[in-house]
Amino acid sequence: MSLISQSTAVIVMNVRSLPRRFWMSAAMVFASAVVVAILLAFLAMAKGFETTLQSAGSPDVAFFLRVSSGAELNSSMSNDQVNLLRNAPGIASDENGPLVSPELYVIVDGIKKSSQTKANIPLRGLGQQGIALRESFQLTQGRMFASGTNELIVGQSILNEFEGFELGSEIRSGKNSFTVVGIFTTGGNVFESELWADSRVIQNLYNRGSSYQSLRAKLTSPDNLEQIKAYIENDPRLNQDVQSEQSYFAEQGQGLSYMALFGRVISTIMALGALAGALNTMYTSVSDRSGEIATLRAIGFSHFSAFVGTMAEALVLAVIGGLVGSVAAFIFFDGLSAATLGGSFTQVVFQFELTTDLFIQGATLALIIGFLSGFFPAWRAARVPVIVAFQNGR
Amino acid sequence: MSEEALFDLQGVAKKFVKGKEQITIFEDLNMQIAQGDFLAIMGPSGSGKTTLLNLLGGVDQPTSGEVSFEQKRIDKLSEGKLAEWRANNIGFIFQFYNLMPMLNAYRNVELPLLLTKLSGSERKKRVENALKLVGLADRAKHMPNEMSGGQQQRVAIARAVVSDPKLLLCDEPTGDLDRKTADEILETLQLLNTEFGKTIVMVTHDPSAAKYAKRTLHLDKGEFVTDPSANVA
Numbered sequence: 160m161s162l163i164s165q166s167t168a169v170i171v172m173n174v175r176s177l178p179r180r181f182w183m184s185a186a187m188v189f190a191s192a193v194v195v196a197i198l199l200a201f202l203a204m205a206k207g208f209e210t211t212l213q214s215a216g217s218p219d220v221a222f223f224l225r226v227s228s229g230a231e232l233n234s235s236m237s238n239d240q241v242n243l244l245r246n247a248p249g250i251a252s253d254e255n256g257p258l259v260s261p262e263l264y265v266i267v268d269g270i271k272k273s274s275q276t277k278a279n280i281p282l283r284g285l286g287q288q289g290i291a292l293r294e295s296f297q298l299t300q301g302r303m304f305a306s307g308t309n310e311l312i313v314g315q316s317i318l319n320e321f322e323g324f325e326l327g328s329e330i331r332s333g334k335n336s337f338t339v340v341g342i343f344t345t346g347g348n349v350f351e352s353e354l355w356a357d358s359r360v361i362q363n364l365y366n367r368g369s370s371y372q373s374l375r376a377k378l379t380s381p382d383n384l385e386q387i388k389a390y391i392e393n394d395p396r397l398n399q400d401v402q403s404e405q406s407y408f409a410e411q412g413q414g415l416s417y418m419a420l421f422g423r424v425i426s427t428i429m430a431l432g433a434l435a436g437a438l439n440t441m442y443t444s445v446s447d448r449s450g451e452i453a454t455l456r457a458i459g460f461s462h463f464s465a466f467v468g469t470m471a472e473a474l475v476l477a478v479i480g481g482l483v484g485s486v487a488a489f490i491f492f493d494g495l496s497a498a499t500l501g502g503s504f505t506q507v508v509f510q511f512e513l514t515t516d517l518f519i520q521g522a523t524l525a526l527i528i529g530f531l532s533g534f535f536p537a538w539r540a541a542r543v544p545v546i547v548a549f550q551n552g553r
Numbered sequence: 554m555s556e557e558a559l560f561d562l563q564g565v566a567k568k569f570v571k572g573k574e575q576i577t578i579f580e581d582l583n584m585q586i587a588q589g590d591f592l593a594i595m596g597p598s599g600s601g602k603t604t605l606l607n608l609l610g611g612v613d614q615p616t617s618g619e620v621s622f623e624q625k626r627i628d629k630l631s632e633g634k635l636a637e638w639r640a641n642n643i644g645f646i647f648q649f650y651n652l653m654p655m656l657n658a659y660r661n662v663e664l665p666l667l668l669t670k671l672s673g674s675e676r677k678k679r680v681e682n683a684l685k686l687v688g689l690a691d692r693a694k695h696m697p698n699e700m701s702g703g704q705q706q707r708v709a710i711a712r713a714v715v716s717d718p719k720l721l722l723c724d725e726p727t728g729d730l731d732r733k734t735a736d737e738i739l740e741t742l743q744l745l746n747t748e749f750g751k752t753i754v755m756v757t758h759d760p761s762a763a764k765y766a767k768r769t770l771h772l773d774k775g776e777f778v779t780d781p782s783a784n785v786a
């Protein structure tokens with residue numbers, strides 16, 4: 160009833176009187192914008208990295224590494240072991256036999272376009288069925304590498320971020336050289352940060368004999384992993400860890416999940432600073448308006464309307480800040496490309512990704528700042544003694 | 554003066570504590586205000602005029618004693634109940650007008666009606682009538698800072714009477730105005746008293762302002778001193 164019309168009137172007055180405290184109000188908007196933008200930047204970074212890694216992993220691809228090697232670069236397995244694993248139960252096959260890809264993973268140098276600095280790029284030696292195990296694979300330029308040749312195909316992110324990987328380029332690494340014959344995408348995931356060639360060629364050029372580093376195998380069902388684990392246990396010649404490719408990448412992705420945590424910590428600290436400023440703004444607003452508040456109370460307006468009016472002012476300012484921060488984060492960070500160290504000291508190219516749930520987190524932070532910075536001043540506003548209206552001068 | 558006492562103050566004491574010091578404003582104040590009265594309260598600075606007005610308006614509570622309005626104690630009401638009581642019974646007029654600087658004349662006058670259940674069209678009618686009464690019908694859209702002091706005080710009077718309260722409490726309503734403007738305001742108050750039956754209590758320093766009242770009480774050192782020139786009806 161009248162509580163609503165009273166409060167509405169007070170809110171309208173407060174909001175209209177904002178220009179009177181323009182700089183203080185602007186400072187509060189700015190502080191809340193900065194805090195929200197920083198939170199979003201970190202979250203977008205973590206999110207982008209996570210997406211890049213996680214979307215690479217498939218739940219029905221088994222991924223084998225030597226026991227406790229952790230990442231591909233540190234792992235190795237013999238050809239005999241690969242042949243034993245090929246016959247493990249629960250692995251899908253087609254007319255060419257079991258769908259498996261024994262792979263090698265070595266590192267070549269690249270020069271980042273953005274910083275002109277050297278960085279590690281993974282070069283993957285792919286088994287015959289390697290492509291079949293990556294469902295999102297698409298060749299966008301050129302052709303596949305031919306088996307047994309020094310040809311390779313280049314992931315789209317590598318082409319974008321590093322110098323000299325265009326179709327037809329010659330790539331030198333140590334005493335070896337390769338020709339780029341194709342460009343591929345895998346839907347933006349981590350494989351696009353790799354170079355792919357024939358595994359046997361890599362074995363040769365990098366003196367690996369007949370050994371490999373990892374093995375991927377298509378499962379007839381994601382539930383078959385247990386069966387395969389038992390199979391490895393029962394054969395003393397095997398010493399592999401197996402997990403789904405999805406869970407492997409999820410583990411690797413945790414490398415940057417500290418970014419999200421770090422972002423939350425940083426923005427919490429900054430939010431405290433913003434809060435201190437915002438409290439100051441709001442207390443100033445209350446003392447600036449105390450004559451008006453008291454007059455309204457003398458007329459018969461409730462405590463509640465004074466409280467709500469101040470609360471609304473704080474929320475409006477913080478939310479405007481949140482919006483500004485979100486828009487700024489969107490303009491500056493969404494889709495921003497970055498490269499960072501991935502699992503094996505190689506570069507993973509990923510894009511900052513701002514999603515609805517991140518914006519909701521930003522908005523929540525803005526609301527929290529607004530609520531906390533409004534609450535205590537609003538409390539004071541509600542307690543402004545009516546006598547103030549009669550104290551001469553304003 | 555007992556028939557229909559609107560206000561009845563019995564043994565009112567008011568003390569302020571300032572640091573370690575206790576200041577006694579009133580020790581034992583007794584007074585009645587009849588329905589339809591136009592009372593001027595005069596007295597030197599610091600004599601407690603504003604304090605008395607605040608006690609009458611339920612803005613401040615006595616340290617002891619009773620303040621009754623229409624035979625009902627108001628000194629024991631909760632803050633919320635007092636606000637409601639003020640909304641229903643009292644219009645305040647302040648020395649410095651106390652208009653909301655962000656609202657135009659119309660919106661300022663409308664404020665007390667936001668506390669009622671009146672419909673939008675009823676509110677509009679009342680606000681327009683109140684503005685007409687104070688001669689500012691054509692200034693409805695003006696902001697306070699676009700009006701002279703006298704005009705602002707008229708808007709404040711319109712605001713004080715728009716919800717049709719029985720009682721107007723005025724603290725130095727002409728204290729900030731020149732003679733001519735002050736007289737206009739005082740004439741308006743007199744009109745409200747004689748034609749509309751409003752009971753008015755007005756604090757003033759100005760003897761010629763007090764002449765518009767039906768009677769004048771002089772306050773000094775917390776007591777009313779009899780003044781031979783009072784009671785000019």
Ligand SMILES: Nc1ncnc2c1ncn2[C@@H]1O[C@H](COP(=O)(O)OP(=O)(O)OP(=O)(O)O)[C@@H](O)[C@H]1O
Nearest residue numbers: 569570571576578597598599600601602603604605
């Ligand atoms: N809230 C308060 N706390 C402490 N002392 C107060 C308070 N309000 C008023 N006083 C004191 O009470 C005395 C009376 O004040 P009051 O405002 O009623 O005087 P007044 O007659 O209205 O004076 P003036 O003509 O200057 O307006 C003054 O000495 C004042 O300092």
Ligand SMILES: [Mg+2]
Nearest residue numbers: 602603604724
């Ligand atoms: Mg006074």
